[in-house]
Amino acid sequence: MSEVTTAADQSGDALENLLTESRQFAPSVEFAANAVIHGGEYAKANADRPAFWGEKSRELLTWSKPFTKTLDWSNPPFATWFEDGEINAAYNALDRHVEAGNGDRVAIYFEGEPGDTRTYTYAQLTEEVKKAANAFEALGLAKGDRVAVYLPMIPEAVITLLACARIGAIHSVVFGGFSADALRSRIDDAEAKLVITADGTFRRGKPSSLKPAVDEALSAPGHSVQHVVVVKRNGQDVNWAEGRDVWWDDTVGQASTEHTAVGHASEHPLFILYTSGTTGKPKGILHTTGGYLTQTAYTHRAVFDLHPETDVFWCTADVGWVTGHSYVTYAPLINGATQVMYEGTPDSPHQGRFWEIVEKYKVSILYTAPTAIRTFMKWGEDIPAKYDLSSIRLLGSVGEPINPEAWMWYRRVIGGDKAPIVDTWWQTETGAIMVAPLPGVTSTKPGSAQVPLPGIAVDVVDELGASVQHGHGGYLVIREPWPAMLRGIWGDNERYKDTYWSRFDGMYFAGDGAKWDEDGDVWLLGRVDDVMNVSGHRLSTTEIESALVSHPSVAEAAVVGAADETTGQAVVAFVILRGSAVEDADIVTTLRNHVGHEIGPIAKPKTILVVPELPKTRSGKIMRRLLKDVAEGRAVGDASTLADNTVMNQIAESLRK
Numbered sequence: 048m049s050e051v052t053t054a055a056d057q058s059g060d061a062l063e064n065l066l067t068e069s070r071q072f073a074p075s076v077e078f079a080a081n082a083v084i085h086g087g088e089y090a091k092a093n094a095d096r097p098a099f100w101g102e103k104s105r106e107l108l109t110w111s112k113p114f115t116k117t118l119d120w121s122n123p124p125f126a127t128w129f130e131d132g133e134i135n136a137a138y139n140a141l142d143r144h145v146e147a148g149n150g151d152r153v154a155i156y157f158e159g160e161p162g163d164t165r166t167y168t169y170a171q172l173t174e175e176v177k178k179a180a181n182a183f184e185a186l187g188l189a190k191g192d193r194v195a196v197y198l199p200m201i202p203e204a205v206i207t208l209l210a211c212a213r214i215g216a217i218h219s220v221v222f223g224g225f226s227a228d229a230l231r232s233r234i235d236d237a238e239a240k241l242v243i244t245a246d247g248t249f250r251r252g253k254p255s256s257l258k259p260a261v262d263e264a265l266s267a268p269g270h271s272v273q274h275v276v277v278v279k280r281n282g283q284d285v286n287w288a289e290g291r292d293v294w295w296d297d298t299v300g301q302a303s304t305e306h307t308a309v310g311h312a313s314e315h316p317l318f319i320l321y322t323s324g325t326t327g328k329p330k331g332i333l334h335t336t337g338g339y340l341t342q343t344a345y346t347h348r349a350v351f352d353l354h355p356e357t358d359v360f361w362c363t364a365d366v367g368w369v370t371g372h373s374y375v376t377y378a379p380l381i382n383g384a385t386q387v388m389y390e391g392t393p394d395s396p397h398q399g400r401f402w403e404i405v406e407k408y409k410v411s412i413l414y415t416a417p418t419a420i421r422t423f424m425k426w427g428e429d430i431p432a433k434y435d436l437s438s439i440r441l442l443g444s445v446g447e448p449i450n451p452e453a454w455m456w457y458r459r460v461i462g463g464d465k466a467p468i469v470d471t472w473w474q475t476e477t478g479a480i481m482v483a484p485l486p487g488v489t490s491t492k493p494g495s496a497q498v499p500l501p502g503i504a505v506d507v508v509d510e511l512g513a514s515v516q517h518g519h520g521g522y523l524v525i526r527e528p529w530p531a532m533l534r535g536i537w538g539d540n541e542r543y544k545d546t547y548w549s550r551f552d553g554m555y556f557a558g559d560g561a562k563w564d565e566d567g568d569v570w571l572l573g574r575v576d577d578v579m580n581v582s583g584h585r586l587s588t589t590e591i592e593s594a595l596v597s598h599p600s601v602a603e604a605a606v607v608g609a610a611d612e613t614t615g616q617a618v619v620a621f622v623i624l625r626g627s628a629v630e631d632a633d634i635v636t637t638l639r640n641h642v643g644h645e646i647g648p649i650a651k652p653k654t655i656l657v658v659p660e661l662p663k664t665r666s667g668k669i670m671r672r673l674l675k676d677v678a679e680g681r682a683v684g685d686a687s688t689l690a691d692n693t694v695m696n697q698i699a700e701s702l703r704k
């Protein structure tokens with residue numbers, strides 16, 4: 048990890064303002080009275096964490112073989128939860144609801160980007176998943192095999208994930224915004240046997256394609272993929288590899304609806320999800336079954352106050368990210384909820400699309416990201432005002448810090464000045480929500496994720512790992528293992544230990560700066576490592592730097608995440624061109640496209656600045672902190688450790704030109 052800045056460094060004056068935040072919103076008497084979870088839960092969990100989680104697991108899940116053990120932490124940092132139990136995730140998400148007489152309840156209201164709709168009841172979704180499980184098995188897929196999933200936000204994504212879980216195959220979803228190269232490296236790392244994709248999807252009223260990226264990814268030999276299953280979504284022409292490619296309709300569509308789900312060991316891997324770290328190579332975060340399902344189901348009930356018989360839940364995250372795994376695919380279905388799934392963007396065909404969907408399906412719980420909320424603020428409150436949002440009774444936020452203004456706007460304009468807001472802090476690695484208010488218990492506070500959930504031991508520590516007092520900042524850590532914690536990095540135990548467990552002895556290091564306020568609420572202050580957060584998407588500075596220097600015109604590159612009003616952070620790149628490369632307007636476009644090709648459109652720098660030098664320490668480390676000052680238009684901070692202290696002047700001079 049290069050140049051770790053402390054949380055205190057990052058915070059500045061803004062933090063003082065945050066910590067004087069005095070607005071608080073107590074739950075209404077009515078909300079508190081009907082809430083699923085009451086305050087006694089904290090004490091109960093504190094008394095015996097593993098026993099608490101064991102109780103929740105038995106309550107919320109159906110185990111095919113009951114467990115007798117809860118946590119085994121005898122070999123840290125490798126935890127096992129409910130180790131001798133057996134469970135099937137798909138049975139828990141589907142069959143058992145049908146068996147309990149709830150087969151006619153709507154599981155998914157799907158709203159396509161062009162306005163087409165599909166509704167799946169629990170009985171119908173169960174059938175579809177059984178068919179997919181049979182079809183995948185017929186293609187040679189067996190328990191433990193890996194499946195790469197490169198799909199848009201369509202019901203087949205959820206069906207695919209649950210079909211994999213049903214047969215014990217391990218899914219690895221690659222977000223559709225990643226390029227062919229990124230897809231290939233993830234396929235190779237996981238040695239995926241099967242790829243599930245679509246011809247394409249729709250973006251802002253136009254067809255966009257996915258299958259060509261799969262073809263490109265698999266064009267070079269030496270991969271592990273035997274078959275590619277293709278969902279027909281937008282009807283575009285696609286190239287076809289005979290013998291390798293099969294249409295979803297010809298396989299899944301023709302398969303039997305009979306399929307018995309057998310239990311898998313609690314620690315059987317459920318999925319791998321790649322996420323950006325501090326080095327160039329994405330990490331395959333590994334999650335297993337029993338503990339993950341327990342915590343996702345519990346947090347979904349507790350944090351969103353879910354009443355499955357009456358609520359309509361809508362999480363706007365794409366299935367390509369962990370939020371789309373935990374709070375679209377797994378938790379809502381495990382809990383028997385009715386949810387909305389939407390394929391498109393908030394602005395197509397008009398800027399009221401989200402609110403139209405809320406009105407149409409009477410969404411009662413909406414879970415989205417601060418970037419979206421800030422965008423809606425920019426578009427103006429007269430847009431949501433045109434729709435009936437009275438069904439909303441709870442609002443959630445995830446992915447990045449939510450600034451108090453956006454929080455207040457969200458509450459007032461979308462939540463009718465009464466819906467509690469739950470700001471939820473968690474990560475791909477944590478698998479489920481870790482810090483959030485309990486809406487019937489906690490008085491909510493704009494901008495703060497507030498309280499570690501019952502059974503979760505979050506703390507803020509200083510450089511040496513000592514807990515800091517209220518009113519002070521430091522690093523967010525987790526002191527005790529939790530059920531949905533990652534079990535490792537796929538194929539790299541050393542990297543797992545090194546990344547998360549070596550910074551502070553015996554504690555999980557999250558990579559985030561945080562502060563306790565005087566009331567004992569947690570404020571998240573952003574990453575303290577080389578990870579950026581752009582629109583709630585995690586991007587690695589080093590990964591984008593590697594992409595830039597792989598272009599023949601670039602000699603050196605440094606990337607920083609600069610504060611951005613809408614997207615939280617924006618990617619700003621500083622590049623030194625090779626002697627032979629000519630600096631012209633085209634080079635910036637060329638380099639942006641090059642990053643798009645190497646990683647994906649989501650990683651394209653917003654700004655690329657061509658500079659003569661980069662600021663480095665005597666040991667050769669790039670001082671990104673100084674570049675961040677430049678990118679954010681601030682006076683450049685302490686540059687005394689630079690090997691050459693004229694560099695910042697040279698950069699300023701070249702940017703003036």
Ligand code: PRX
Pocket residue numbers: 322368369370444445446447448449470471472473474475476496557558559571572573574580583584585
């Ligand atoms: O920096 C934190 C930020 O997002 C990071 C995790 O990103 P990812 O693994 O992609 O998962 C995002 C969705 C769970 C964290 O290290 N983050 C996430 N939620 C919040 C947040 N920062 C502040 N407040 C949050 N509520």
